[in-house]
Amino acid sequence: QVRLVESGGGLVQAGGSLRLSCAASGTFFSVGDMAWYRQAPGKQRELVATITSGGDPTYADSVKGQFTISRDNAKNMVYLQMNSLKPEDTAVYYCNAAVTTLNRRRYDYWGQGTQVTVSS
Numbered sequence: 001q002v003r004l005v006e007s008g009g010g011l012v013q014a015g016g017s018l019r020l021s022c023a024a025s026g027t028f029f030s031v032g033d034m035a036w037y038r039q040a041p042g043k044q045r046e047l048v049a050t051i052t053s054g055g056d057p058t059y060a061d062s063v064k065g066q067f068t069i070s071r072d073n074a075k076n077m078v079y080l081q082m083n084s085l086k087p088e089d090t091a092v093y094y095c096n097a098a099v100t101t102l103n104r105r106r107y108d109y110w111g112q113g114t115q116v117t118v119s120s
Contacts, residue, residue, distance in 0.1 A: 001102075002026040002109050004095045009114030016118070017083045022095030022111055024076040032098035032106075034071055034078040038091035038116075045094070051078060063089075085118045092116075 008020040024031050032053050039045040049069035050058045057069045068081040078095060095111035 002028050002097075002099050002107070004097055004109050004111035006093065006095045006111040006114040009093060009116045011117045011119065012085055013119050014086055016085050017081070018085065018116060020080040020082065020093055020095075020114060020116075022078045022097075024097055024099065024109070027102060029100040029102050029104065031073075031076050032100065034098070035096040036069060036078070036080045037094045037096060038089075039094070039113075040088075040091040043091075048093070049080060082116070085116075087118045087120055090116060090118050 003025050004022055006020060006022045008018055010018065012018055033050060035050040036048040037045050038048050048060050048063055049067060051069045051071050055071065059067065066084050071078045092113040092115050094113045097109050098106060099109050100106050
């Protein structure tokens, strides 16, 4: 019913920037809160940022002032602008969305992940 697809990852040097995008597609009633998670090699998946349907963001302490989450409700998309990237930001980044389907069931959906690699 719902598919989340991330894009925008890649290889970047320390100090550089990337913007990740995530598009929700399929058939659904609405998209609620959306979020970005990341998982570095050998580490647990961690929450990076969230954004409500009204556009209110929250951030992990580790990325405050560095990353910015935003969304476009008309396009059912969420973005993560990542600036001043550091090697410790290297991870697979995952999009997450709370989706209400047409039959009014609420589910969490996950994208496939996009690799971000920050070189020294």
